Every structure is written in C-alpha cells, then in structure tokens.
Amino acid sequence: MMKVQVNTSNDIENKDALERWATEYVNDHLGRFEQDITSVEVQMSDENHSGKGGAGDKRCMMEARVAGRAPIAVTNFAADQNVAFRGAADKLTHALEHAFGKKDRREHRERDTIRRDPEVLDEVVPPQS
Numbered sequence: 001m002m003k004v005q006v007n008t009s010n011d012i013e014n015k016d017a018l019e020r021w022a023t024e025y026v027n028d029h030l031g032r033f034e035q036d037i038t039s040v041e042v043q044m045s046d047e048n049h050s051g052k053g054g055a056g057d058k059r060c061m062m063e064a065r066v067a068g069r070a071p072i073a074v075t076n077f078a079a080d081q082n083v084a085f086r087g088a089a090d091k092l093t094h095a096l097e098h099a100f101g102k103k104d105r106r107e108h109r110e111r112d113t114i115r116r117d118p119e120v121l122d123e124v125v126p127p128q129s
Contacts, residue, residue, distance in 0.1 A: 001027050003039040011046035012081060018044070022085065029089045030064070033096050038065045042088075044081055060084040062092045072099055 004023040008015050026040050041063045048057035058081045063073040072095050076087035 002034050002037055004042065006042045009045035012044050029093060036066055038067055040064050058084040060088040062088045064092060064096060072096060
C-alpha cells in the first residue's frame with residue numbers, strides 16, 4: 001500500500017473522510033505502480049475560496065514520488081472537489097504510463113540480443129559446409 005498524504009486548504013471540509021477515501025482511491029487507481037512509487041501527495045484547494053462562486057474553482061494537485069526519478073506532478077481544475085480529484089488521478093495515471101513506457105523502451109534498446117551471440121547462432125543454425 002502506497003503512502004498517500006492529503007493536504008487541504010481551510011475551505012475544504014471533511015478532511016478526515018476525504019483523506020481515507022483519497023488513500024483508498026489512489027491505492028486502487030495507481031496500485032500497478034506501487035513498486036515504483038514511494039508516496040503520493042494530494043493537495044486540494046478552493047481557488048476562489050468559499051465566499052466566491054464560479055466554475056472550475058476546485059483545484060487538485062497530485063505528485064507521485066518515484067524511486068530513482070524526479071517526482072511526477074499533475075493538476076486538475078473542476079467545479080467540485082470530487083471531479084477535480086478524479087481528473088487529477090486520471091492525469092497522474094497517464095503521466096506515469098507515459099514515463100514508465102519511455103523507460104521500458106529505453107531499457108529494451110540497451111538489452112543484449114541473441115541475434116549477435118555466436119554460440120546461440122551456431123546452435124540454432126549449424127555452419128554451412
């Protein structure tokens with residue numbers, strides 16, 4: 001289980017319930033990356049504060065701390081905190097897939113191939129006489 005830290009502005013209510021739900025959601029949503037991610041930090045805020053209205057004023061920033069790499073961070077804005085949070089989780093999933101996909105492709109190029117190994121070639125294709 002990944003460590004998930006939730007930080008909220010003063011205008012966000014139900015911090016304890018939000019933290020429990022966010023931890024469960026992040027662990028379910030990003031579970032396939034748990035061997036690479038050391039922790040996830042979530043920051044929820046109300047950009048217009050509770051006194052002002054307006055669409056897209058809830059902000060969720062998620063930052064995944066990845067072992068041996070720079071952190072990967074995303075931000076999502078929405079009309080309510082639920083949509084902002086879920087959108088940020090989707091964006092973070094996409095960013096992690098992209099980052100690890102690149103890593104896998106680079107490592108693939110660096111691996112040795114049996115096509116150049118003379119011992120394997122002699123076993124598979126006997127020398128022609």
